[in-house]
Amino acid sequence: MRFLKYLGLSWLVNAVTLGIVAAVFANIDRGSIGQLLAAAALFGVLNTVLKPLLRLLTLPLAVLTLGVAWFFVSMLMLKVTDWLVKGFDIHGFMTLVWAMVVVWAVNLLLDLVTLPWRVRRRD
Numbered sequence: 001m002r003f004l005k006y007l008g009l010s011w012l013v014n015a016v017t018l019g020i021v022a023a024v025f026a027n028i029d030r031g032s033i034g035q036l037l038a039a040a041a042l043f044g045v046l047n048t049v050l051k052p053l054l055r056l057l058t059l060p061l062a063v064l065t066l067g068v069a070w071f072f073v074s075m076l077m078l079k080v081t082d083w084l085v086k087g088f089d090i091h092g093f094m095t096l097v098w099a100m101v102v103v104w105a106v107n108l109l110l111d112l113v114t115l116p117w118r119v120r121r122r123d
Contacts, residue, residue, distance in 0.1 A: 015040035031087020039088040
């Protein structure tokens with residue numbers, strides 16, 4: 001049950017994050033609300049399943065580039081979402097780069113805001 005709650009919350013956070021990204025950049029089309037929710041679900045699945053595998057495969061390159069390679073792995077997850085969800089379109093490489101920066105910043109902010117609720121006390 002806890003995993004399902006986490007999955008639902010992750011989906012909602014991804015939807016809000018992708019909605020913010022689409023609102024910030026004129027070169028990103030979010031499509032309909034349904035397409036945005038589908039993009040959020042796919043983005044979440046990609047980040048949960050495919051991204052860890054790609055991070056493992058790119059570990060040597062990440063060591064050489066001091067972790068910059070993993071930024072490109074994250075960008076790939078966003079681009080794959082663009083390719084697979086009709087209506088959610090990111091136009092241009094620099095838009096993709098800056099969209100990923102905004103996704104990172106929003107996720108960082110959400111992590112900082114939710115940290116007090118995630119920390120477990122050991123009494």
